[in-house]
Amino acid sequence: MNFDLTNxxxxxxxxxxxxxxxxxxxxxxxxxxxxSGIAGSLVALKLPATWRESALFLAGLVAAPAIYALVVSPPDIKITGSVPLLVTGGVLVGIGSRLGSGCTSGHGVCGISRLSKRSILATATFMAIAIATVTISRHLIAA
Amino acid sequence: MRKLVALVAGLIFGLGLVVSDMINPARVLGFLDLFGGAWDPTLAFVMIGAVLVMAIAWLLAGARRQPVFGGDLPGPASSLIDARLIGGAAVFGFGWGLVGLCPGPALAGLLVGGFSVWVFIAAMIAGMGALNITNTKGST
Known part of the structure; x- marks a missing residue:
């Protein structure tokens, strides 16, 4: 995508x-x-005591872009991928984030900012694998 | 009050994803396409902003005994490095690279992203639920 100072x-x-x-x-x-921690805790057989707080946080997360779309302008969301690819990606993200105890927000933002070794290593791993995945799928397979 | 805080925090998080354009998988893939010749560093700026603010928050939290509205602050970060952590992160990275969506931007796109986002979220929730059930069975 195009990138400039505004971005x-x-x-x-x-x-x-x-x-x-x-x-x-x-x-x-x-x-x-x-x-992933907040969302994952809500799809368990036993809900945590703070499930209402978690649900309200997610409600805000879901509502904000919709409010922005009404008040400012609809965000541009470009997804290129077949249904099987979306399902595969979604399942892997769901399993991987729970198995590795975090995603871009939990490890990437909250963990790195407290210099957690686990989070730094997890972030380095998923960044490297994601970059490799994009590189291989875009430039080796699709080319 | 805790519930109102949670809702407001969710709204701010969602707004941040829209403002930064991280809600758009094409933008995220532009960052992950490091060797494609037209690298898009936006995600790095997002991480810098978020991590700097959150680092200050951790310092402030360290000076407190408990959160403003009660309960406990998170304990010290675990230092356990195991196959589960690295394997999970690798699986997550593979899925992230395939579509360009991770849990935050996926959920933020629920009402504005259309059919593709719904498919991704349904699969992601199924993956999370499946692992939760496996874990519950494993621990009993």
Missing amino acids: ALFGLGGGILIGLSAALLLLANGRIAGI
Whole structure:
């Protein structure tokens, strides 16, 4: 995709918002804003005591882009992929994030910012594998 | 109050994903396509912003005994490095690279991303649930 200074500034600004959200959840409620952890805890046979808080956090996450679409403009979401590819990707992301105890938000933001060795290693691993996956699928298989 | 905080935090998180354009898998794949010749570093700027703010939050949390609205702060980070952590991260990275969606942006796209996002979320929830059930069985 095209990249210019505007993307960098909005990226930084959006990142600061994500950081503020995670900071609020930590300092006010003592919770870590890991999306896979929060979502995963709600699809278990036994719900945690804080399931209402988790559900409300996810409700906000889902609602914000819809409100933005109504008030400002609909976000551009480009997904290129067949249904089997989407299913495969979704299952792998679901299993992998729970198995590895975190995703881009839990390990990438909340873990790295406290210099957790586990999170730094997990983030390095999923970044490397994701880069390899894109490189192979776009430039070796599709080419 | 804790519930209101959770809702507001969710709204801010979702807004951050829209503003940064991380809600768009094409933007994320542009970052992951490191060797494609037209690298898009936006995701790195998002991470820098989020990690810097959150690092300050961890410092503030370290000076507190408990969160503002009660309960406990998270304990010290675990230092256990095992196959489960690395294997899980690798599986996650593979799925992330196939579509360009991870759990946050996928859920944020629920109402604005259309059919493809629904398919991805359904599969992701199934994957999470399947692993939770396997874990529950394994631990009893």
